[in-house]
Amino acid sequence: MRLLNLLKIAFKAIVLNKTRTLLTMLGIIIGVASVIAMLAIGEGSKESIRSSISNMGSNMITIRPGADDRGPARGSGGDVQTLTLQNYEVLKDEATLLSYITPVVNGGGQVINGSNNWPSTMYGVNPDYLKIKVVDLQSGSMFTDAEVKSASKVAVIGQTVVDNVFPDGQDPVGQMIRFNNIPFKVIGVLEEKGENTFGQDQDDVVIAPYTTVQKRILAIDHLNQVMASAISEDDAAEAVTQVTEILRTQHKLMATEDDDFTVRSMEELISTFSSTSEMLTILLVAVASISLLIGGIGIMNIMYVSVKERTKEIGLRMAVGGKGADILVQFLIEAILISITGGILGVILGLSATVFIEKFLNWPTSVAFYSIVISFAVCAITGIFFGWYPARKASALDPITALRYE
Amino acid sequence: MTKEIIKIEDLKREFTMGTETVHALKGISFIINEGEFVTIMGSSGSGKSTMLNILGCLDQPTSGTYDIDNVSIKDLSRNELAAIRNEKIGFIFQSYNLLARTSAIENVELPLLYNSKVTSEERRERAIKALEMVGLGERLHHTPSQLSGGQQQRVAIARSLVNNPVMILADEATGNLDTRTSYEIMALFQELNQQGITITFVTHEPDIAAFSNRTIILKDGLIMQDYKNHKVLSASEQLAKLPKEEPVL
Numbered sequence: 063m064r065l066l067n068l069l070k071i072a073f074k075a076i077v078l079n080k081t082r083t084l085l086t087m088l089g090i091i092i093g094v095a096s097v098i099a100m101l102a103i104g105e106g107s108k109e110s111i112r113s114s115i116s117n118m119g120s121n122m123i124t125i126r127p128g129a130d131d132r133g134p135a136r137g138s139g140g141d142v143q144t145l146t147l148q149n150y151e152v153l154k155d156e157a158t159l160l161s162y163i164t165p166v167v168n169g170g171g172q173v174i175n176g177s178n179n180w181p182s183t184m185y186g187v188n189p190d191y192l193k194i195k196v197v198d199l200q201s202g203s204m205f206t207d208a209e210v211k212s213a214s215k216v217a218v219i220g221q222t223v224v225d226n227v228f229p230d231g232q233d234p235v236g237q238m239i240r241f242n243n244i245p246f247k248v249i250g251v252l253e254e255k256g257e258n259t260f261g262q263d264q265d266d267v268v269i270a271p272y273t274t275v276q277k278r279i280l281a282i283d284h285l286n287q288v289m290a291s292a293i294s295e296d297d298a299a300e301a302v303t304q305v306t307e308i309l310r311t312q313h314k315l316m317a318t319e320d321d322d323f324t325v326r327s328m329e330e331l332i333s334t335f336s337s338t339s340e341m342l343t344i345l346l347v348a349v350a351s352i353s354l355l356i357g358g359i360g361i362m363n364i365m366y367v368s369v370k371e372r373t374k375e376i377g378l379r380m381a382v383g384g385k386g387a388d389i390l391v392q393f394l395i396e397a398i399l400i401s402i403t404g405g406i407l408g409v410i411l412g413l414s415a416t417v418f419i420e421k422f423l424n425w426p427t428s429v430a431f432y433s434i435v436i437s438f439a440v441c442a443i444t445g446i447f448f449g450w451y452p453a454r455k456a457s458a459l460d461p462i463t464a465l466r467y468e
Numbered sequence: 469m470t471k472e473i474i475k476i477e478d479l480k481r482e483f484t485m486g487t488e489t490v491h492a493l494k495g496i497s498f499i500i501n502e503g504e505f506v507t508i509m510g511s512s513g514s515g516k517s518t519m520l521n522i523l524g525c526l527d528q529p530t531s532g533t534y535d536i537d538n539v540s541i542k543d544l545s546r547n548e549l550a551a552i553r554n555e556k557i558g559f560i561f562q563s564y565n566l567l568a569r570t571s572a573i574e575n576v577e578l579p580l581l582y583n584s585k586v587t588s589e590e591r592r593e594r595a596i597k598a599l600e601m602v603g604l605g606e607r608l609h610h611t612p613s614q615l616s617g618g619q620q621q622r623v624a625i626a627r628s629l630v631n632n633p634v635m636i637l638a639d640e641a642t643g644n645l646d647t648r649t650s651y652e653i654m655a656l657f658q659e660l661n662q663q664g665i666t667i668t669f670v671t672h673e674p675d676i677a678a679f680s681n682r683t684i685i686l687k688d689g690l691i692m693q694d695y696k697n698h699k700v701l702s703a704s705e706q707l708a709k710l711p712k713e714e715p716v717l
Contacts, residue, residue, distance in 0.1 A: 064584040071581065078569050378565045381526065382579040382627070383554020385547045461526050465561070 094408025104343025186275025397449020
């Protein structure tokens, strides 16, 4: 009852000073709106990194020969020949946490069709490759296990290669191309994937059976890489351990010896990139929080002025029976009302700004519900925190002095 | 037996100004009974304002006792004093002290907002009744800037009546008004007094004192005179005697 009365009084005071209240709110509005928008941008970019990495196959596990080359002495993985076809066969049989697995051999070269040529990379793989990379064909078909076995000269090409060696819009499926002067029959075209997160064109590839690439193009016995996918994203970490153990046994490594190969899951990659974008988000939010803080100081300032200006009114309220606590609560409610209303308007503005950014700037955004809750809570706390001092000052006034104040 | 509204005994109030001690009130005793209309007079420095603050429970005496409506205010806390002001005293100020841009009725409701026993319907009802008592039943929703000085003071009087106080305490209530309007206000006070309301009126104008039935004159912190007025002037009669205002052309 009493609180309701005080709420009424505070509300009335706010309404009586519309312009000033609105200007005070502006600080909070902008603060909250920018926190929400910044968080949305941060979340959005994190999600887009995650999804584009997932696009590359979120369960994907890569096995490269050579020790972990993240250290300072960078060994060139390409020259190390410790990864063999036999390793692949054993992994295929024994690694229970893998659903798909393919050997990978790759080499660069010229793709030629008549007078058109284009430098590209040929990947020698098996049909599991499409499942691991989560990519479909837009036309034609993938080569079969039989074609792998017989080392057929068939290829599936990416859209960039199509655009460059078949510039007149002719259907490439069924056509012959040459890669490093070896003729291949094009049997399929990969669906377009665009650039990946690192700016690499994922459509600039030629895929052929690994047997063919090993024998005809590269003339090697070892593998450049083994790619696999874990049975699920959650099993990826365990699958890495399993693969490592199998390979250590295969390579007859002693317990004291380091791995002579590197197994990595996408999860690691995601976390590396997420942490970068997280740092960026923190930075953005820190800047936005400063404006929220300044908004809070604005409230404190206006409440302070308001207490000074209404000293006589405070004296009167005390004379007719207002207790110190009543005055304190009244001014506190005023501050909280200003900040919460500012908070609501800020949320609305922030959400509209987010929509605007998404629509017109084409930045990925994602509004996290927690960001709304947090900025709202921060607003209420700001109101209490910055309203407290002026309200306290008002309630401590001596009614006699306050009544005489001019 | 008449009821004692105010009972003051050997009341002293001292202020410390730096190293000096100022004795504003040096031992004052009086009783105000229910239904009295008392003016407290004195020149500046007589202790009049200090007296008013103590009577209004805004300040507490250094020594001596002060009972209002049989409640001793000595040793009451700030909050308890606020409650006494809310329930037992109606304040009227020289400069009206109305809330700007706030309607008459809302101004009158103000003291009741601090009394949680009064419901909002009752609050409105009582505010309307109080405004009708002061003759402003037609101007409930006017804001102070839409009212004349006299009308504003009437709103203030209504505000002082709304909590049914045991005493109305007026501080130079006619100080800002012209003669005609102040007689009108005094007539209203007399009318209210006749209805049984106890009024204590602090002023320095002798002609105002002539409308009350008792006058206490302070000087240098002591009571110089305390006398019953046997020939109370009627403010409404005095008002009738004033020269008619020339209509402004």
